[in-house]
Amino acid sequence: MRDFTDKHIVIIIEDMPAPLDRRVWQEAIALKEKGSSVSIICPKMKGYNKSYEVIDGIKIYRHPIPFEAERAVGFLLEYSTALLFEFALLVKIYLKQKINVIQGCTPPDLMFLPVLPFKLFGVKYVFDHHDLNPELYLSKFNKKGFFYQLLKLFEKMNFRTADFSIAMNSSYKNIAIERGKMNPENVSIVRSGPDLERLKICKENMKYKNDKKFLVGYLGVISKQDGVDLLMKIIRLVLDRRDDVQFAIIGGGLELENIKDIAAKLKIKNDVTFYGMVKDNNLLSEIISTCDICVNPDEYNEFNDTCTSVKIMEYMALKKAVVQFDLKEGRYSAQKAALYAENGSLHDFADKICYLLDQKMLREEMAEFGYQRVVKELSWQNEKMKYLNFYSKVFSNRN
Template sequence: MPNCLMIVENLPVPLDRRAWQEACALRDAGWDVTVICPATERHPEREIVFDGIRIYRHPLPLEASGALGFLLEYGAALFHETRLAFKAFRRHGFDIIHIANPPDLLFLVALPYKALGRPLIFDHHDICPELYESKFKKRGPMHALLRLFEKLTFLFADVVISANETFRELAITRGGMHPDDVFTVYGFPDLTKFKRIPTARADDAINVGYVGVMGAQDGVDNLIRAVAMLRSQSGLPRFTCTFVGAGPELAALKALAESLGVADICQFTGFLSGETLLAALSSFDIGVIPDPFDTYNDKISMCKVFEYATLGLPIVAFELGETKRLLGDAARYAPDHTPVGLASAISDLLKDESLRRIYAERARERARLHFHWQDQVTALLAAYDRALLRSTRGTHRSGQPAAIREERS
C-alpha cells in the first residue's frame, strides 16, 4: 500500500475541512495516510487513528506579533513538525511528503526526505505575502522575507496543488512551476457530509449570517457597521445577525457591536464544527461575505462562498475578483467597497422575500453545476500520480507502525 505524510499547521484535522477531505480521499483511493497537525483543547490527543487516518498532533505555536513573534511562533511549530516527521518516517515510512501552507516554511521539514528520493507536494492553501500585506497594511522586510520563503517552497516542490486558478497562475508565473506540475483542487464541501439540516427558529426574524475567521483582514467589522446602519432604516423587517467563528479580533468585534448599539441583535457563537456548525449555517436566511477588497481577498477562494452556495443561501458580497468568478450572478454585490454599500445590498434582500428566493436558487444552481468535490478528488489523485512519476526511486518502507490509540467517528 502506498503511503504519504501530510503536514498541516493552520488547523488540526479533522477541523481543517479541506485537509481532512484530501486525507479521506487519499485513504479511499488506497493510500496509507499520516497527518501531522496542531493539537487544540477540543482535539488534545497527540497520537490517534481517526477514521483510518493516523494523526500526530503537536502543541500549538506561541501567539505573538511582529518579526520576532513570527520567528518564535513558526520556529516552535517547525521543531515539532520535524520531530514528528522523523517519528512517522521511522515507524511507517512514506512515499510522498505533502505540505500545506501557511506558513511557507514547511519545505524545511521536507528537505531531508527529498534527499532520500521522496517527492514533495506543496498544497498552496494561502498566498502568504499578500496575507501579510492585508493584515498589516504594509510590505517592508517581512514581506520580502515571505516572498523568499514562497520562492524556495516552489523551488523544492515537485508538484503544486493550487487552491484556485488564480493561485495556479501564481505558481506558474511567480513560482516558476511547469504547468504540467500544477493541479487545481478547490475546497468544495463533500455533499455526503455537508448539507442543510432542520433547525428550530425562536422567532420569525430574518437571520443574516457570517461564518469564518475573525481576523483584521476578514472585514467582519464591515458587517457590524452595516447592521447598525440597517437598524436605523425604517421599513425593514425584523432581523438578527449571527457570527459563527473565532479569531484574534473576536473581542474587539463584540465591543464594536456594543458601542454601535446592536449587541442585542448580534449573536457570536464562537468556533463551531460538525452538526452544531451545520445547524447554525442552516439557520441563516442570508449569507454575507464582508471581506474588503485588497490584494489578498481579491485572489482567494473563501470556504464560505462554497458553503453558502451549497446550502442555497442568498449571498451578499463585495465585488472581489475570485469571489465574482466563482459566483457570477449568484450573489448580490455591494455597489461600493464600504459598509454603506454592504448595508444597501443586504437591505435589498431584507425587504424583498421574492428577491431572496431568486438569489437562493441561483446560488443552489451554481453549486449544483460547478462545486463538485468528486471532481477535485480526481485532480488530487492526478497530482499524486504526477509526483510519483517524477520520483526516480523505488519503493521504500521503514519500520513497523507503533501502537496508537484508535478512535472512530
C-alpha cells in the same frame, strides 16, 4: 489510476488543526478511501488538544502553538517554533512507517525546511498552496519592506523545492508558474469545494431567529484578516435602519473574544448570536438553512482578491444568497448567487443586505443558481477526482 494502496502521505498544516481544516480533511479522506496510509501534522487549538489520535483511520499528530503573532518578528518566532515541532514529528512518523509524499500546506512558505532532509530519501514534496503569504503580509501590515521581500524569497524557495504544486484557483496557478517558475504540467487546480454529504439542506428552525423576521448568517474562522470586525460595524448600520433582523456568527478563532467586545461596544450583542465553533454538521446545516441570506465580509486587498473563500461555496451548497465585496475570486465562485457591495463601503454592504432581505423572489433565484453551480461544478465530489488524478501523476514520478 495509479495504485494508492502502498503509499503513505503526510500532510502538514500549521494554521489550523485537523479535522477542523475542512479542505485538508477532505483530501485526507479521499486518499484514505483509495487505500493510502495518511498522517496529518497540525497545531493544537481549543477543542483539539490531543497530541495524537486516530479519526476515520487517519493518524493525527498535534503540536503546541504558543500564540498568534501580530508583528512581523512574531511571525518568524511563531513559525520557527512550529517548524521545529513539525520536523520532529516527521522524524517520528518516518521511523514508524516510510513516507512517500509530504504535502505541505501554507501558511507559512517555510514548509520546505522540514521537508528538505526527507527529499534525500526519495520523498516527494507537494506544495498545497492555500495562501499567498506576501499578499497576506500586506493585508495585515500594509507595507512593503524587508519582511515582505523575505516572504517572497521563502515563497520562491518553497516552489523550487516542490516536485508538484496544488493551486486553489487560476490566480494561484498563474502565480505558481510566473512567480514560482514551476512547470505548468506539475501544477493542478483543486478548489476547496463543499462536501454535499456533510452539508445538507434542513428544515428551518425558527428558534435561531430570536423572534425576528430575518436571520443573516456568517460561517468561518474569526481571525484578523476575516473581516468580522467590519461585519460588526455593518450590523450596526443595518440595525440603525430596521429591527427585524437577527445575526448568527458561527466559527471560532483567536479574535472571537475581541469581536464580542466590539459587538458590546456597538450595542448589538442582543442582535448577534455567537455560536462559536460548531463541530456538529447537522447543527451547522440547520442554522445556515434557517438563514435568509449569508455574508462574506472579506475586504478588498491583494490577498483576498485572489483567494477562494470556502464559506461562499458552503452558503451556496445550503441554498443561500450571498452578500460580499466585489473580489475577483469571490465573484468567480458565486457569480449570480451574490450581490456585490462597493469595495470599502460598509454602507453599501448594509444597503445590499437590507435590499436582499426585502426581495424574497430574488433571494430564491440567487440561491437556486448557487446551489446548482455547486452541484454541477464546485462541490468536493467534483474536485475530489481532480485531486486523486493529481496524486496519480505524483505517484507515477512524472516530474
